[in-house]
Amino acid sequence: MxxxxxxxxxxxxxxxxxxxxxxxxxxxxxxxxxxxxxxxxxxxxxxxxxxxxxxxxxxxxxxxxxxxxYRAYTRVTAAGITVQGPVRSRTWAWHEVYDIRVQPSPRGSGRMAPQWLAYLYDMEGRRFRLPHLDDWQLDDPYAEVSALCLAAAPHRSLTWERRPHVEEGILRRAVGRKAWTWAAYGTLVVLFAMFLVDLWQIAFGRPEHPFLLFLWVPLASFGVLGAVLQRYWTARPPRSIAQQP
Structure with a gap:
């Protein structure tokens, strides 16, 4: 530093x-x-x-x-923020950064996954993970991000104030992520049900249709569930999304 x-x-x-x-x-x-x-x-x-x-x-x-x-990292300089992912890297100048927020992990908490993750939001409301800026690697990611935003303020041409049109984009994308994540969970349930159907067909000597049961039905379920959930939650955002900082 x-x-x-x-x-x-x-x-x-x-x-x-x-x-x-x-x-x-x-x-x-x-x-x-x-x-x-x-x-x-x-x-x-x-x-x-x-x-x-x-x-x-x-x-x-x-x-x-x-x-x-072992490869990913987040580097912060007076010019902006660089994120090196597992394969490729990306850099944002400070005027392209809308906000940096610490939010609950979507994959769980405790010993199996970080409980709090840091994300960069750009001016279009898109979200990007900041590698290793989390509660696994830092004792207090909230304090670290607050100090980082304060130190970066002189290098920005903009303030950290909220902008309604960007917040709308953030909410819309959050709804989409949640909808398709739950659609994936639902698809796993459907896949398990198709496995039971396949066992029933084998047990009773019925004609088997593996591509239909294990490919086309789960894919169709994923598409339908994702579209329905996204449309429903767009009109009525879940409380967990609406109350995010």
Whole structure:
């Protein structure tokens, strides 16, 4: 940090909790076991392609976790903020930054995930995660972000005041994220139901339709659920979104 207090960099400085690593290991091991046992009709080539795709997704998720921990960082200078993600980086000049906010993690809290995350909002209301600016790496992310905004004020041509049109964009995008997240949860329920249907077909010797049950039905459910929830919550925003700082 320089004398002005705005020059700073946030990187991983604490190890991941053992409970988090254990959970990731258990999930991936179970996924690999289930993939090996996966039965989709009598098409062996379909089983091979499905197993390979699932294994590839798991490897990609593991690589992303590693890169996010050891490659990602947030750098703040008098010119703006640079975010290095797992793969690419992006820089915002201070006049492009609308606000920096600490908000509850959408993935949970406690030992399995950070409870509070810092986000950068641009002038169009889009939200971007600031890596390692959270309560896993910092004792008090609220105090850190408050000090950061105060130190950055002299380098901005704008104040940190709220602007109604930007707040409207932030709310609209928050509704969209929540709608499609819950649509994904609903799709998992539908996928489990299709698994039960597939077992019933096998047990009673019915014709099997793996692509219909495990691909087209879940995809259609995801699209319908997401569209319906987004339309409903746009008219009546959930309290958890409407009351966010």
């Amino acid at each position: 320089d004398e002005s207090g705005v020059e700073r960099e946030y990187r991983k400085r604490r190890k991941l909790p053992q409970a988090y690593l254990l959970l990731v290991g258990v999930v991936m091991l179970n996924g690999l076991i289930q993939t090996g046992r996966l039965q989709l009709g009598h098409d062996s080539s379909l089983r091979i392609w499905t197993s390979g795709a699932v294994a590839l997704l798991m490897v990609a998720a593991l690589v992303r976790i590693v890169l996010e921990q």
